[in-house]
Amino acid sequence: MPFVRIDALGADGHRLDALGRAVQDALMEVLGIPPEDRFQVLTGHDGTTSTLRHGDCPGVHHDDGIVFVAITMRAGRGPDQKRALSRRIAELADPYADTEPRNVFVSVTENASIDWSFGDGEAQYAPAGGDAAGAVP
Template identity: 30%
Template sequence: MALTRVSLLKGKSTEYKQAILKNLYIAMNETFNLAEDNDFMVIHEHESDGFVYGKNYLNIPRTDDLVIIQITANNTRTLEEKKALYARIAELLNQDLGVRKEDVFISLLEVKKEAWSLGCGLAQYA
């Protein structure tokens, strides 16, 4: 299970945003073996006054094309799977959309399986 939130500055086309989501789904499927139809994703667009980031944090030069990706997933993946996910997301966004790898910021939040209710007020994975 995964829930993915993407934040970026306002102004990108619908096609661009849909391509981000498509590529995230591909990367997560390849590296995290998501179940079919497990694509719960949202995009949040921000005005420049509500989108603040470290332009050179850890000596990584970032631009206003920064894509912030937050993935909430079950805490069942290995370190190698996580590294593969990060690399694959950056690679796909770069290849398909020209997003600089420096502008791909990923945060993975891991939760226990019982942390989900996927509808009906039930804890389906508990």
Template identity: 35%
Template sequence: MPLVRIDLSSTASPKLRQTVSDVVYDAMITVAKVPADDKFQIVTGHAADELVFPREGYLGINYTDGIIFIQVTWNAGRSTEVKKAFYRKIADDLHAKASVRKQDVFINLVDVSPENWSFGNGEMQYAPKQ
């Protein structure tokens, strides 16, 4: 049920875009235990002035123009430990597979309740059982 938004530079190669997509999907399946084939992603390239971040850094982390914003909206209920492992796997794998700086991997999770999804047909597939 996750919806993933990946925002990165428009200069990012198709290979990098695919690698980010694959790494996030792999972490969703292996760490967050999302069902296989539950892959809904929007990958968007942006001009330099459309990716806004603190050039002087934040919380001791310095960013570059290679920053990648990853936002995952998914059902609430995962533990803090699962979320930490999810963040770590994505940053580690992007670094290992695409030489992305770990500092440039920005991840935001949005926890929602199951009834906030419609996968089509105007239906609430995860409607509460009455």
């Protein structure tokens, strides 16, 4: 159940929704995430009261169409799955949200099952007396 944050410069609600759909569809296709596991924070920045900074590293030219996608998920996916996920998000961002693939910046952070609570103050993935490490199979 990944937690996704998407930040985009000059994005209205329609574009933010499209970017959220692109990421969710990629998560479902590449990692087999169920469709109801959609936990996203979508933020548009107007360039005045809030903005994004970007550079051209490593050798990828970005412009103000940049989108930052930060995904936090349980550990257990291999390098090939993570590469495929980043690639698929960039592929879908173009037709869904008119965002050039070069402007899709993806960061994946992994953690353990004990690091998640979905409500009620409980660690649903690591109940008391269970294995707190609990990587994704």
